[in-house]
Amino acid sequence: xxxxxxxxxxxxxxxxxxxxxxxxxxxxxxxxxxxxxxxxxxxxxxxxxxxxxxxxxxxxxxxxxxxxxxxxxxxxxxxxxxxxxxxxxxxxxxxxxxxxxxxxxxxxxxxxxxxxxxxxxxxxxxxxxxxxxxxxxxxxxxxxxxxxxxxxxxxxxxxxxxxxxxxxxxxxxxxxxxxxxxxxxxxxxxxxxxxxxxxxxxxxxxxxxxxxxxx
Numbered sequence: 584x585x586x587x588x589x590x591x592x593x594x595x596x597x598x599x600x601x602x603x604x605x606x607x608x609x610x611x612x613x614x615x616x617x618x619x620x621x622x623x624x625x626x627x628x629x630x631x632x633x634x635x636x637x638x639x640x641x642x643x644x645x646x647x648x649x650x651x652x653x654x655x656x657x658x659x660x661x662x663x664x665x666x667x668x669x670x671x672x673x674x675x676x677x678x679x680x681x682x683x684x685x686x687x688x689x690x691x692x693x694x695x696x697x698x699x700x701x702x703x704x705x706x707x708x709x710x711x712x713x714x715x716x717x718x719x720x721x722x723x724x725x726x727x728x729x730x731x732x733x734x735x736x737x738x739x740x741x742x743x744x745x746x747x748x749x750x751x752x753x754x755x756x757x758x759x760x761x762x763x764x765x766x767x768x769x770x771x772x773x774x775x776x777x778x779x780x781x782x783x784x785x786x787x788x789x790x791x792x793x794x795x796x797x798x
Contacts, residue, residue: 606768606771606772606775608772609772609775609776610775612776613775613776613779616742616779620735620738620783623731623734623735623738624786624790626731627731627735627790630724630727630728630731631794633724634721634723634724634725634727634728636721636724637721637723637724637725637727637728638724638725638728638794639794639795640719640721640725641717641721641724641725641728641729641732642728642791642792642793642794642795643794643795644704644707644709644717644725645700645732645791645792646700646703647792647793649696649699649700650700650788650791650792651788651792652696653693653696653697653784653788654784654785654788656689656692656693656696657689657693657780657781657784657785658781659689660685660686660689660690660693660777660781661777661778661781663682663683663685663686663689664682664683664686664750664773664774664777664778665774665778666678666682667679667682667683667686667757667770667774668767668770668771668774670682671757671762671763671764671767671770671771672764672767673764674763674764676757676758676760676762679757679762679770680754680757680758683750683753683754683757683770684754686750686777687747687750687751687754690743690746690747690750691747693743694740694743694744694747697736697740701733704729704733709729710729710733711726711729711730711733715729732791735787735791736787736791739780739783739784739787742780742783743780746773746776746777746780749773749776750773750777753769753770753773756769757770
């Protein structure tokens with residue numbers, strides 16, 4: 584197992600300073616991501632106020648079952664990521680790798696389900712553009728809803744793809760025995776990013792899928 588004293592970067596005085604700096608850097612990065620998504624959430628809020636009936640009608644064309652399934656998948660992936668960090672803290676290398684791989688598989692499952700939803704929207708002519716078709720009097724407002732739907736879920740999916748890639752790298756490092764109870768900062772930082780991506784979806788799901796009654 585690697586000695587934690589050999590993995591302290593030269594700009595840090597000790598492991599504590601390195602850990603605190605890494606965590607601060609990730610929190611600052613996540614703050615910028617919150618502002619990034621915040622612009623989309625603000626735009627969504629404005630247009631939902633302007634087109635309330637259209638947004639409700641358009642929301643009912645989303646697949647609630649698939650959306651709920653994806654929510655469960657992401658919540659489970661947050662659990663497996665947390666278990667991976669805990670395994671590293673307790674020196675259980677094989678468990679760490681197994682939980683990281685499971686997290687990646689759950690992330691891939693989320694993207695597959697989202698891809699199926701996108702395909703359904705394509706076949707139903709609900710992708711904004713020249714082929715967009717929405718029945719009823721709320722076509723313009725519904726198209727704006729789907730613009731926001733694809734922008735917000737698409738951006739989230741890009742973050743998920745990046746997260747899967749990073750988790751893959753961390754899993755390889757874990758398999759090589761890089762992380763010990765004395766040093767697991769890269770894994771912990773990656774966990775923060777993964778939880779952030781999951782939390783964004785927790786906001787997207789009710790905003791997009793749970794507008795008004797479906798009865």
